[in-house]
Amino acid sequence: MVNKLVYSWITLIILLSDFSLDTIQLIQGMPMQGNTESKVYGEKWRPQYHFSPPTSWINDPNGLTYSNGKYHLFYQYHPDSLVWGPMHWGHATSSDLLRWENEPIALYPAPGGAAFSGSAVIDSTNITGLQKTANSNVLVAIFTRSNDSSPTPQTQHLAYSYDGITFNNYENNPILVDPSKRDFRDPALLKYGDGYIMSLAAGDAAMFYKSTNLIDWTYLSSFGEKPSQGSHGGVWECPALIRFEVDGRELWVLLISINPGGPTVGSATQYFVGTFDGTRFINENPADRVLWLDWGPDNYAAAMYTNIPSPKPTMVAWMNNWNYAANEPTTPWRGQMTLPRSMELVKTSDNDYHVQTFPIDDVKNLRESLLYEFKGEPVTESLAIQHNSDRYHLECSFKSNRTSFGAVKIKLMNQASSEQVTMNLDNLRIEVDRSQSGLTNFSSDFTKLIRGSRILPSPQLSVDLFFDSSAVELFYDKGLSSFTYLVFPTQPYDLISIECTDCTISSLSMYQMKSIWKNDS
Template sequence: MPTYRQAAALVQSAGTDYSKESYRPQFHYSPPAMWLNDPNGMVYFEGEYHLMYQHHPESTVWGPMHWGHAVSKDLVNWETLPVAMSPDHNGAIFSGSAVVDWKDTSGFFDGGSGLVAIFTHADIYPDSDRPRQRQSLAYSKDKGRSWSFYAGNPVLSDTGITDFRDPKVFWMEEAGVWVMVLACGDHIRFYRSANLKDWDFASEFGKSEGSHYGVWECPDLFELSVDGSNLKKWVLLVSIGDNPDYPEGSKTQYFIGSFDGWKFVNENAPDTVLWLDEGRDNYAAVSWSDIPEEAGRRVIIGWMSNWSYARQIPTGSWRGAMTLPRVLSLTSRTGTVVLSQMPVQEIEQLRKESLSWSDVSVTREAPFIHGTNDDLLEIEVDLDIRSGDEVQIKLRSSGQSETIIGYDPEREWLFIDRSQSGLTDFNPSFACKHGARLAPENGSIKLRIWLDRSVVEVFANEGLVALTDQIFPDEPIDTVWIGAETGKAELHSLHIHTLHSIHMLHGSIGQISRRVHV
């Protein structure tokens, strides 16, 4: 396996076209080479969205963590920058966040403003084999192009807690303080600071609430309005690490409640578990800070993998990618407030060609079949499910692969079945069928599906349910098949859009049909 520098030189010298790589996503961010996991340091500043991430520049498996770095002006087209931060005498650079210090509360910017990263330094306690995790700072005066470690690192530690990591920090204007949300093994802790350097404990949450099948990681906390009204509630995201006893692997849950700058109060019963994404491949999702308030949106992105098999996926010279950026909303359903999510509207700029159908009846014997030369697709379906029969959308390759997106009206269950999706034998937990309850609305369900070579993202009823899965078909997907398991189903409307690749070679956007395994 070449080193990062060797791989980068090879890419440059060969003029590598990422569109030729069999499993390289074409409109999801992935690293040019080597390992990627959790999104970190996500901040909007002077017209750029910064996406940093856990990165091992010398291997395609997890190792000494650095912060990789990419920027975008539109959340669609990304420019990969040099590694932002590398391990130093305090340890490796684990997950964390970044903010704009507009008022120079830190004193790093000579009265101006700039970027401050708050992250976990990870090493080992001296003369022991016990992991040590402490919170540290770095700052940038040049729009994130270079970073300096704070001389006073670390700024927060606790010798009594081993899993003490992943700080998410935000400025709470009404309280006039910085708030840190920190994962502490089996619960969340909140800290407050006036200057980002000196932190005071405020409260803790979660020891007896939500799911605890794995270690708690990568929290986030923010406020959203309910159905666009003046009523606002706070949302706390918490990711849960892999546990071999649970086939789901790593997932992300959320809580809804109130936060007064000191304490978070869950408005649901302690045993209520709400999942951000019911698929297998959306982990450590956190939001961008400092998106202008007038934009009126909270945008998140997640690591599109699962700790059950992340080190084994068959992608060759790179490993790991991000989900589509998503806008979060709160909405009330049957008296309960829940989270919904949809990809940012900017994704629609990738549409290349669009085909539409209406009032189509399908059966198992007479399905709808559409052949395509593109495996970059956006599919919109308005499906009448009152016949009571299971409906399936099959994404098929010319080989033996098919990924099924289905809905069972009797169980009110939306699912993905990737058991025959292609390469699945690299891990016994990968081939599976899984899903979530989805109630119909006025006798129908609406699906938005994005297919990106080795990725399927499904959003139902304006994002009330999301399913994100990786797939590794034996050949490019070239057929969309829609039919009923038994009986008949009605498609009120169907739109299939082919999409451009974001990977450009010599100024050309678009796909090249010949692909090789890399």
């Protein structure tokens, strides 16, 4: 009843706003007439093959799971504003992790607080005791309720769904409380043995709990604060534990999002490589070593899918930055997600490991046509590609003329306005300059030089660039180094220039990408 009342209140606010009837229907997940989604999703700078909501503010991806042939993407959502506010869980579903259908809002603010981040799993064996009938799946979401006026401002709650769409709040919420912690949020669930591990962010630490029924939780250990580990430039958020096997050895990665304190500005996601024995995570690197999941400023709150058919861990992140997200020029939506990425742990030397992320293989299914191709002949150190596409995948390979790599500069530009973004790799140093990329005056932080590093000093180099209206995902060496960032060109870029120093272009393919919102693509 509370959800229905809140839902009606939100609908009234939307009806009194400037949103069109088509847009209101999309927010509510109603059936659409004709090709309405392609109309709503046709605005300036609107990504066409990255997920974004029809309208309003989004941030962290939540509750990523798979059930009955559908991938679920829940996300932090403020349905009646373009800036952050009382958090709901927005919801979309997909059969392939690429083409999304907007669903009704899943979770709402309640007397216990707003619906902050969390995760979801499928209870197929009735460990919760919440199944309606034998062998029926229950989608279980565990998330943080946040209420600053409460003596325990952040507590963990459970909600469950029989159809994956409509949720019921568990009658004995909250299921986990720690009165000593003001920052106590973002539970991430991991199946482990005959139960589950929960990772929680607690200010400057990650805390681990275990349960055999998803309701009663026992504290195990904490990591990060004593001794201090990694970056503590800001509060720790959105932890996630991921298991890997590398050369017959079990290793674990712990993701920690941090805000502020990123390598360029504002928010970012760091990770640790180590061991986990079911109780404690131990970092195998020096405590002060910082590893970044993505060097770009617009990749935050990475979350992992549970219960998926793919053997590879799969993540999605919020494609934005807390330092300027509220001031960006997009309307009627504000925020988008990265492409779903597969994650691997790669051994880069005798005792060193790095996380590699790259769009899932099925992203190739979004290729619509081949726009340009170069097969290496005649040998050249430069190319200039004129085009009229605002959504494409550029796939390149290079070969150095020496044992270490030289330099590659890739520039996207509009020839009439001279707006441009430059991506420059020089040996192991990588810089992205978007200071002249278009509209930038909404934040001085947006124009800061983006710096990062190449991990492997190989004479061979691959570069993949996924461009989508305003969203850019750039991968060197198939994601051993990645840079996620936004641009807002006032006129579409129509020229790609590539220049090599002490290297040659081995191959290049440029593919037009389909729109996931247009039925005619």
